[in-house]
Amino acid sequence: MSHSNIAFQPPLTIAPAQVLRGHGLLAQVGGAIVQLGQRPLVIGGNHTLATMQPQLQPALEREALQTAWMSYSPDCSETTLATLIKAAKQHCADVVIGIGGGKALDTAKLLAYYQQLPIVTIPTSAATCAAWTALSNVYSDQGAFQYDVALVRCPDLLVLDYDLVQTAPRRTLVAGIGDAIAKWYEASVSSGHSQQTLIIAAVQQARVLRDILFQKAALALEEPGGQTWQEVVDATVLLAGVIGGLGGAQCRTVAAHAVHNGLTNLLASHDTLHGEKVAYGILVQLRLEEIVQGNQLAATSRQQLLKFYGEIGLPQSLDDLGLTTVSIADLQQAAAIACAESSDIHRLPFAVETAQLMAAMVSTTAKEVRREERGERSEQPASHPHREEGISHTPHPSPLAPHSTNEVTA
Structure with missing residues (x-):
């Protein structure tokens, strides 16, 4: 049989090979790491390394691991990666350990990828899903996003130590909630019409994730370390x-992450x-749907998100991001x-111009205006199928209960 016409799909990168989660794992992790290598290179930020080395070093020494420690300063950049590649070769590293926030983990993952080494991720906060994903963002030395890999x-191993994550500032979990909830608003608009099995599953999981966060986020933030907090982590x-x-890729990022970039x-x-x-970018994305499409369901969704953001402390405007005095030139x-x-904003089902995006960026907290008051056409534009359901304001007891894209159940 001829195989000349067989098209191979990209490899699936769904999950880490092993996930350890629980309390006090940092002191016990050496036994799992020694299965991957004998000469770890640990990557983290300057503050994280100073704080974590005294805690992690004994666990590694008990397994007789020969460990080197390197900072990813100034950023997850090409300059840093070149330095770390040299350090890995000099140390004869056979496994990479990333410990810290998203940029530390992205740097460690990318170094392991380039050097073809096993990679261990140890998140110190719940601010992103970088500890899980097969993706790294690359920035300039000055911190400007450049591209992803x-x-x-x-x-190969993700170590989620709840005790360690609980030491992070409250703000980091709030930011993680913003990053995670974006999955629904981006995946549903970019991939809601897909007939592919795994993409359908991803979109629906994004919906479940949104509902979990709507229902549990506020309580989790009130009880750090509690069971609900752990579920939100x-x-x-x-x-x-x-x-x-x-x-x-098509479920990961659309306008919200494009605005971030x-x-x-x-x-x-x-x-x-x-x-x-x-999180601010989600509001911009919904505002674009209002401005460009006249989408009233997006307007309602934005108002409900503003309420949720207010309850947990996510930014609602440029002012909240500390950009009160940003110039028109900088905003442009x-x-x-x-x-x-090349931007992911073009995954939206309509074209977006720079001027339209600027208008959306400065009006994320605008009040919803009825079409009749605007004197615009009354027909509702075609919308994502998941956004054509009835809007309910009644909370559901279970995040799995079917309900609207646009309701806030917190």
């Missing part, structure tokens, strides 16, 4: 990663976290980058 596999670090793994080019935005910028630069030809 799809990796050949998810991490699992949602932001683990379940969010599952969705990207199942759905691939544009904002990283503004120095004034660097004091805000990834998930905070992404960020919008132009977000609208670049």
Whole structure:
């Protein structure tokens, strides 16, 4: 039989080979790491390494591991990667350990990918799903997003130590909630019409993730370390990663992440976290649907998200991102980058111009205006099928209960 016409799909990168989660894992992790290598190179930020080395070193020494420690400063950039590749070769590293936030983990994953080494991820907060995914973002030395790299596999080992994550500031979990909830608003608009089995599954998992966060986020933030808090950490670090793994690139990012990428080019935005910028980007995406399509369901969804953001402390505007004094020129630069030809914003089902994006970016908290008051056409534009359901304001007891895209159940 001829195989000349067989088309091979890209490899699936759905999940890490092993996930350890629980309390006090940092002190016990050496036994799992020794299965992957004898000479670890640990990558983290300067502060994280100073804090974590005294805690992690004894666990590694008990297994007689020969460990080197390196900072990813100044950023997850090509400059840093070149330095780390030299360090890995000099140390004869046979396994890479990333410990820290998203950029530390992205750097470690990318180093392991280039050196073809096993990779262990140890998140110190629940701010992103970077510990799970087969993806790394690359930035300039100044912190501006440049491009992402799809990796050949998810991490070999993910260590989710709830005690460690609980030491992170509250703000990091809030940011993780913003980053995770974006999965629904981006995946549903880009891939809601897909007939592919795994993409359908990813979109529906994104919906479940959204509902879990709507229902549990506020309580989780009130009771750090409690059972509900632990479930929300699992949602932001683990379940969010599952969705990207199942759905691939087309389920990962649309306008919300494109806006994030544009904002990283503004120095004034660097004091805000990834998930905070992404959460703001969701509001921008919904505002675009209102401005460009006249979509009233998007307007309702945005108002409900604003309420949810207010309850847990996610940014609702440029002011909340510390960009009160941003100039028109800077805003135009960020919008132009977000609208670049290669940008994921073009996964939206309509074309977006820089001026339209700027208008959306400055009006995320605008009140909903009825079509009749605007004097516009009354017909409702075609919308994503998941957004054509009735809008209910009644909370559902279970995140799995079928209900509207647009309701907030918190």
